[in-house]
Amino acid sequence: MGLADPGAPLTALLARPDIRRGDALAQVASPSVPTGFAALDAELPGGGWPTGCLTELLPVHEGIGELRILGPALAALSRAGRRLAWIAPPHTPYAPALDAAGIALTQLLIVRTAAVCDALWTAEQAFASAACGAVLVWPGTAKYAELRRLQLAAGKTRALAVLFRAPRAASEASPAVLRLALHTVVGGLAVRILKRRGAVCEQPVVVNIGAPRAVDIAVPTQSPARSAHAQHCDA
């Protein structure tokens, strides 16, 4: 005897988060953090940055917008009282810019490390702590086995865990659950989804991460001239 509605158990089964279908995005178990960019949210399983697993960002060139794309999510997390850990960043995070992006400065934790192993250790500690809402890691030349360990540690966290890696890492295997290659196009940032749970994404997603508006200050038309006041003080 068949069941009254043979479709119902199958639908229930397919809704399980550990079943992945080739034609759809996977279900996610942990809540996601909206990216703030509708076009990108639509392409990410769970509709935002995943938590409890590693996300890799691979900008083609340093400084093309790899932080601006995280800006809305970081701002939302910091306003919710979660801490943001920056582990082994390549430069100093600049307070006025963070402030302008709406990120609460009191929620920041900057950790400088001398060696890759220290950075990975710090990341594991940050994942293990319930205080962190986002953990941003610049792992340098971390190897696959080390990243695998990090992914396992990230599985226990409720934080958004982001690794920033060099573009050449795109061709290497990675344990990260979500991998995004970033490059610039006219009109914003093109996000190529190298890996996600669910269907393959063919087309890059173009995200307008905010072009700088012109600063409303008079443009000097001539060669730089010093103000009279400054000259006076030099003299």
Place this chain on the structure above:
Amino acid sequence: MRPGITVSAARALAHDLVVRPRDPAEETEALLGVAGWAAQFTPRVAHEFPDALVLEVSGSLKLFGGVDCIRASLVEGCARMGFTAFAACAPTARGAAWLARAGVAPCIEHSDALESALAALPLRIAVRAADTLEALHAIGARTVGDLAALPRDGLARRFGQPLLDDLDRAHGRLADPRAFYVPPAKFHARLELPAEVTQAEHLLFAARRLFVQLEGFLAARAGGVRRLELRLFHREARMTSIPIGLVAPSRDASHFTLLARERLGTATLAGPVRALALAADDIVPLTGEPLTLFADESGRPEDWQKLVERLRARLGAASVHGVCSAAEHRPEYASRACELTLARGREKEEEEKVGLRPFWLLAAPRPIMEVGAVPHYGGPLKLVAGPERIESGWWDGSEVARDYFVAQTSEHALVWIYRARDAAGGWFLHGLFA
């Protein structure tokens, strides 16, 4: 094997015997330490020298969930400090001490049952003086019950009144006033190691016992510490001091152990360690945390504090910091590393509008090329916003006079550059709009 035989005779009986000298002063020290720890259960802790403590717990039963819970906590806590303990409970202090000393460890709640429980105890528990014990054995008294059955006036004449007084105190027939232990204002505990130790893991094992003792000591005072000092003593070299700092006061032994693990992992020892001591001078009141009904998404404040302390213990305090902004026009002074706050984010202060600022500011401006009046950074740069003129700091010697622009590289990345407005001029890269 009996007390009083020589070491050589004992060795003949058991060839694998380990002989250790006994240090009564250290035993007393250890007993005082345990008394400080046990004060967390009741303020009425008294010594029963040389080897017992009596605690008056009738006022604490409700808080700690009954007498069995207190006994279990006492035995378990002593085990964590490295001591084997028997806990007995009786209506009289001396009665409880005798029962515990006998190792039978029952729990007698009513005076009616006390007499029969005490009667079964061997006489050596009640009578410490060796000659009295021998004389009593000679007249056939083997147990406390036998002693109690002897005629009182004869006992008093033969062995003196103190023996009878002891017996009466144990049975509750005579008052037994005690001088309660007053814990010192500062914590100091020392632990001699059975053998010289060089490995951090072994040191940590020993240090954990001291941390447990400290935890109880602090719990008794409803306090916490911000600073600890672990001192390692060597046979020849001077002692090694390992300070452990905390962001906020704490009294969590497992947290202290974690911090000590990181510190011991990086510390260099002057030699093998033969003793270690733990000192905490500055004890501050520790306010309790309100319990929340619903789990808070952002974690508890102590999670944050523990993370910061753990990172600092391994990486050094200077490597772990926060960021804050300063009211300053010069870009390099507008952001600085600062101490981390325990408080949640404050409301943003109202501040004046500034131009667009990059997420990454370079540690120092980097000169870039200028080709045909166009700045180059991996190709010609296209100026997309600016200039923003910043002229400031003539008063403190690090004056800046610059025109800042947002420029786009040939890869469409945005950079923050400026043209120096001094005599040398030239273009500089100062930030990346990451």
